[in-house]
Amino acid sequence: MRIITVSRQFGSGGRELGKRLSDELSIAYYDREIITDVAESSELDEEYVERILETGGVSSFPFSFARSFAFVDVNQQNYAKMLVAQQDFIMKLAGKGEDFVIVGRNSDVILKEFSPFNIFVHADIESRIDRCIDRAPESEEMTRREYERRIKQIDSARARHRSFLDDSPWGRMESYHLCIDTTDKEIKSLVPGLAAFAASWFGK
Secondary structure (H helix, E strand, O other), rough: OOOEEEEEEOOHHHHHHHHHHHHHHHOOOEEHHHHHHHHHEEEEOOOHHHHHHHHOOOOOOOOOOOOOOOOOOOOHHHHHHHHHHHHHHHHHHOOOOOEEEEEEOOHHHHHHHOOOOOEEOOOOOOHHHHHHHHHHOOOOOHHHHHHHHHHHHHHHHHHHHHHHHHHOOOOOOOOOOEEOOOOOOHHHHHHHHHHHHHHHHOOO
16 A cells, blocks of 8 residues: 655645645545545534644644643634544545545654655745745735745644644654655646655555
């Protein structure tokens, strides 16, 4: 079984890279499906689930992951429950024994026992802001400073989420098998080489 996890800085193009890589390798791709499953199991709106998981819901999280939900506010309770539901769904995917690419959700840590190939995608801040602006809906009006603040908030939440699960630092090269800098790069141009590298890594 080949599992490829794609962790990424917000705005680095990791989601596009993961999708294109799955297409190149002709294997399944999981991203939005996880949000849908968590929303259904939690009986919550998908947009709300996505926002809470993306931002961490709150600025602090005063208890250990998967332990007591007592003495926390509603957002924190929902966030904890979503993390548990998300982890359960990811483990079920691996239990099917199929090849797949999965983006984000600290799946590299959750699926460690399955020996996945773990990628981290990053880029400089200006490139990430440009990518966010290019992909933003027309109705979204934000300054570059506001985009930068949003990027840092989301990256901070991702690092905090990882700390609940594992001691290995989020975004540190030692935590991954391959780190890819997408600064000023066209994502699709990187995929053929990456697919060849992944095939070699799996010994196929």
